[in-house]
Amino acid sequence: MTMQPMTASTTPELHGRPVRRGDTLYYAGDLSSSLYRLESGLLRAVRLTPQGRNLTVRHIRPGDIFGEEALHGLNRTHQVIALTDASIQPIHLQHLSGEELWQVTRSLSAQLQRVMTDGVHIQxxxxxxxxxxxxxxxxxxxxxxxxxxxxxxxxxxxxxxxxxxxxxxxxxxxxxxxxxxxxxxxxxxxxxxxxxxxxxxxxxxxx
Missing domain, CATH: 1.10.10.10 (Winged helix-like DNA-binding domain superfamily/Winged helix DNA-binding domain)
Structure with a gap:
């Protein structure tokens, strides 16, 4: 699904924040202060299984909005790692307009459908x-x-x-x-x- 970029009023940053390949954006348990939108590159969300193995929860592609724990005031539930060099844009909740909240909802919905499809493929x-x-x-x-x-x-x-x-x-x-x-x-x-x-x-x- 094609998403229109968030407007400049969404966040004070004018340019995306660079993330290097292999870097971790945040870890499970970290405080969640904002959403993010992936401008370029590829990220993956990882969760540690009870057996101590990393399991890929989902891939985050350009245009995806993620970090949804911030909507509920929860700590991060998984680790997000850059698979390639990437650029992200923080989205601060206090700056979101009604239309931008609708964009967040649509992005998360599209990702949920993708995760469900990927889950079937894995199993x-x-x-x-x-x-x-x-x-x-x-x-x-x-x-x-x-x-x-x-x-x-x-x-x-x-x-x-x-x-x-x-x-x-x-x-x-x-x-x-x-x-x-x-x-x-x-x-x-x-x-x-x-x-x-x-x-x-x-x-x-x-x-």
Missing amino acids: DGELRERIARYLLNLADSSLGGRHANGQPFVRATHELIAEGTGATRESVSKLIGEMRDDGLLSPAYRCITLTAEQDLRTLAGLV
Whole structure:
């Protein structure tokens, strides 16, 4: 869903605040003083499971408004990490107009629908299928791109894929090796080329 940018009255900052890849914007338990709008880049919200593993709760894409705990006066419920260099815009609640509150509602609603869809993708099917879905999803984000020959790629580690598919890193590494041997993927350091995109879409159930 395309969102119109918040007006200058929403926040006193004139330019987005830069966040470097790998940086944490906030941690679970931090006080929540404002909302944020992602101007560029890709973030992910992470929660620690009772087993001590990080689980990706959702990806935050350009245009998304997040930090919704501030609407309820609650502490942050998860950690937000930058997967790429990013730019965010703080949105201070006291400056929101009625129309801007409606934009916040629509953004959060669209993200809820996306999270529900992603949740089904994580739980449905064998891990090999889930990996294919997740890589195709990331290929359309700021972590993805295309080589000169047109093949898509994703800048991702095995650990990131494991956290995004609800699996262990060891299981993901094993299956990525098998998918490489089958000609579906070409892994390199922090970069995975989707060498057979159409076959991956078939595997993922997206065709």
